[in-house]
Amino acid sequence: MGKGFYKIGIVGWMVLLLLMGGCKKAPINDKIEGMWKLEEFTTHEDGKTHPCERIYYSIQLWVVDVAEKQGAHGYKPSVGRFMYGEDEKTVTMKDFHYRDWTTDSKEATALEDLIPYGINSLETTFEVVKADGKSLILRSDYATLRFTGF
Numbered sequence: 383m384g385k386g387f388y389k390i391g392i393v394g395w396m397v398l399l400l401l402m403g404g405c406k407k408a409p410i411n412d413k414i415e416g417m418w419k420l421e422e423f424t425t426h427e428d429g430k431t432h433p434c435e436r437i438y439y440s441i442q443l444w445v446v447d448v449a450e451k452q453g454a455h456g457y458k459p460s461v462g463r464f465m466y467g468e469d470e471k472t473v474t475m476k477d478f479h480y481r482d483w484t485t486d487s488k489e490a491t492a493l494e495d496l497i498p499y500g501i502n503s504l505e506t507t508f509e510v511v512k513a514d515g516k517s518l519i520l521r522s523d524y525a526t527l528r529f530t531g532f
Contacts, residue, residue: 407443411470413513415441418529423500425525437499439529446475448499457498460491467507473520476505500527 409415420437424430437457440447441464449459462478478491493504501524508520508527518529 409443410466411513413515414470414473414510414518415443416515417532418518419532420500421528421530423525423527426523432500434498434500439499447481448478448496448501449481450498455498458491458495460495460499462491471510472507473510474505474507475501478504500525 418439418441420434420439422431422433425432435455436451436453438449438451440449444464445461446464447459447461450457459481460478461481463474463476465474465476467473478496480487480489480491480495491504493502496502496504501522503522503524506522506524508522511519511521511526513519516531518527518531520527520529
């Protein structure tokens with residue numbers, strides 16, 4: 383009977399270890415992290431609203447990926463670092479590099495290639511105006527970006 387309990391104990395520990403290894407990393411803030419379509423951005427200096435077509439942001443675990451999907455403009459995709467402020471009321475995007483299939487190309491993104499994405503600085507801090515999982519509004523000193531989730 384002692385050997386039976388021993389075997390059950392070993393099997394139990396093995397199952398527990400397998401289950402623990404299958405856990406995936408959870409988002410830091412599931413109202414902000416996810417897949418977003420940039421609908422438009424409004425530049426503050428001139429009050430002009432720039433409608434966006436097929437521009438997408440993917441925000442996940444310290445990474446932001448910006449890309450135009452099947453668009454006519456040929457905007458270059460980039461991947462950068464994404465960081466939360468201490469209170470999660472601000473977020474910062476920086477260290478952008480051009481995207482090369484599944485990773486970055488190691489070539490820093492030129493500032494002019496970020497402008498179509500509503501970003502005018504190689505390091506931009508945004509105030510989180512609204513984040514409810516369905517819509518996201520971010521405001522920088524340059525522009526206010528409006529997203530819808532998908």
